Structure formats: structure tokens, C-alpha cells
Amino acid sequence: MKIETMTVGAGCFWCVEAVLNEIKGVDKVISGYTGGKAPGRPTYREICSGLTGHAEVVQVTYDSDIVSYQDLLVIFMTTHDPTTLNRQGADAGTQYRSVIYYHNEEQQNIAKVVLKELDAFFESPIVTELSPLGIFYEAEEYHQDYYENNTTNGYCSAVITPKINKLRSLYGNKLKA
Structure with a gap:
């Protein structure tokens, strides 16, 4: 096993957490905050x-012998709208920005390649921020595993379930059994 960590944000962290939790090789997804300037x-x-300037993000622990950072980024980028600045659906504000926080130079380089390659597949330019990871703060306990614990919640049914369905149709071969 080769355990690595990825930190990304794309609107509400409940959505990103639910999607990435489905991927084979992903061990843990923790909702949290990073990227802010407030003390x-x-x-x-x-x-x-x-x-505060923080974004809602998830920190993903995964086995890179099973799923690569590049594959996780492609899945992440294609299961949200990376062309809307500070917005995902009805969630608006800088805390909902599309962002990749790299942990090292290798992740930064891979992210640059993924962003460049995927840009041609969207009608509008990708506006996903690419920044070095600062301090990651774990979100409050009630935010963890939110979709798993609240699948019948209206927001989950209306917003997250369609993202999960899209994930399953696009990446069925990459999902946990």
C-alpha cells in the first residue's frame, strides 16, 4: 500500500465527500476547511x-497503488462544474469555489496537466483555483459522512444523488464493490 493525501473543494463538501467515498482505493474522506486568511x-x-476566505474542502486518504492522483482529479473535475466561479448550483460564495490544494510539487504538476487537458471538454473555461495546501481544519462532526447518514434529506436527494448517479455512469469501473 502506498497511502497518499489529496485536498480539493467544489461547492458543498457533502457532495465531494459522497462522490470520492465511492472510489476504489479511497480509504477516508474528511470534510473540512482551508485556504483562508482569518486567524x-x-x-x-x-x-x-x-x-474568512476559507473554502469547504475534503481531504482524501487513498492508496495510490489502486487509484492514482491523476485519476482522482479527473473524477473530481468531471463530477462538478469547474467553470463557475465561486458557485456550484445554488451554493454561491468564495467558500464554494472549485479548488485543488496541492501537497507537493508533483501534485501541482499533475494538477496543471489535468486542468489543461480537461479544459477542451468544457464549453466555458475552467476557473478551478490551484493553490498550495495551508492549514486544513476538520469540519464539525455532523458534517462527516453527511450523505451516508442523511440520504433522504432533501438536499441530498436533489443535489448529491444526481452527482452519485453521474459518477456511477461515467466511472463504474473505478467504484468500490
Whole structure:
């Protein structure tokens, strides 16, 4: 096993967590916050204000012998809309930006290639931010495994389930059994 970590954001972290939890080789997905400038540990309420500069993100622990960083990025980029600035559906604000936080130079280089290659597949330019990872703050416990624990919630049914269905139709061979 070769355990690695990836940190990305694309709107509400509940969506990204639910999608990436389905991928074979993914061990753990933790919802959290990063990328802000406000001092101290941010709360969900502070993040939602948009004033801290943090993004809702997930930190993914995965076995790179089973799934590559590149494959995870492609899945991530094609299961949300990376062409809308600071917005995913009804979720609007800088905390909902599409972003890849790289952990090292290799991840940065791979992300640049993925962003360049995928740009041609979208009608509008990709606006996904690419930044070095700063301090990652784990979100409050009730945000963890949100979709798994709340599949009948209206938001989950209306927003997350269609993303899961898209994932299954595009990447059935990459999913956990």
C-alpha cells in the first residue's frame, strides 16, 4: 500500500465527500476547511459568511497503488462544474469555489496537466483555483459522512444523488464493490 493525501473543494463538501467515498482505493474522506486568511480555527458559521476566505474542502486518504492522483482529479473535475466561479448550483460564495490544494510539487504538476487537458471538454473555461495546501481544519462532526447518514434529506436527494448517479455512469469501473 502506498497511502497518499489529496485536498480539493467544489461547492458543498457533502457532495465531494459522497462522490470520492465511492472510489476504489479511497480509504477516508474528511470534510473540512482551508485556504483562508482569518486567524484561528474557523467554524462552519464563520465559513458560511464568506469572510474568512476559507473554502469547504475534503481531504482524501487513498492508496495510490489502486487509484492514482491523476485519476482522482479527473473524477473530481468531471463530477462538478469547474467553470463557475465561486458557485456550484445554488451554493454561491468564495467558500464554494472549485479548488485543488496541492501537497507537493508533483501534485501541482499533475494538477496543471489535468486542468489543461480537461479544459477542451468544457464549453466555458475552467476557473478551478490551484493553490498550495495551508492549514486544513476538520469540519464539525455532523458534517462527516453527511450523505451516508442523511440520504433522504432533501438536499441530498436533489443535489448529491444526481452527482452519485453521474459518477456511477461515467466511472463504474473505478467504484468500490
